[in-house]
Amino acid sequence: MLKFSGIILACAALLGGANSVALAHGEKKSGTAPVVKEQTDWGIAGDASMVVRTIDVSMGDDMRFKPGKLEVKEGETIRFRVNNTGKLLHEFVIGTKAENAKHAELMLKFPGMEHDEPYMAHVDPGRTGEIVWTFNRAGEFEFACLIAGHFQAGMVGTITVAAN
Structure with missing residues (x-):
């Protein structure tokens, strides 16, 4: 009986946590929770005070x-200012080619999937989003819109990070 109760509690915790941790595409963060800095293959969330330059990117329909x-x-910390010039929701997601492809496949299966990471900007039509990112690893990376169908239509770009 204890084992069964533990399973129920674990499931309840997972379900409750899933609803409170992530945001759906287009939703705005509320509150002033600090950005979680987790090292990825393509870098880490940056500090606005360390930005060395701003790169403007537009995305459209x-x-x-x-x-x-x-x-x-x-080593550069970049502010990406991402402008959605279209009438559809778009996003700017930084990652590896493999990670973005995997995430895009999930988005096809679960288009309303909730998530929000510091390397993602979900931008409503006519609005501008922002990401501050530190590229602490050299290599070829990618930015993409992973909304169902957008990635598959070629909404992808490349980021080359030159080694020091």
Whole structure:
């Protein structure tokens, strides 16, 4: 009986936690919770006070980013100012090619999937979003809109991080 009760409690905790941890696409963060800084293969959430430059990126209903190729240096903290010029919700998600492809597949299966990470900006039509990111690893990375169908339509760009 104890084992069964433990399973029920664990399931309840997971279900309750899933609703409170993540946001759906387009929803705005409420409160002033600090950004969780977790090292990824493509870098870590940056501090606004450490920004060395701002890169403006636009995205539209033609399923393209402008510019589509970005170059940064290892160690740079970049502010991405992402403008949605379209009439549809779009997003700017930084990751590896493999991670973005995996996430895009999940978005096809679960288009209302809730999530919010410091390397993602969900931007409503006519609005501007922002990400501050530190590229502390050299390599070829990607930014993409992972909303169902957008990634598959080619809404992808590249970030080259040059080693120091």
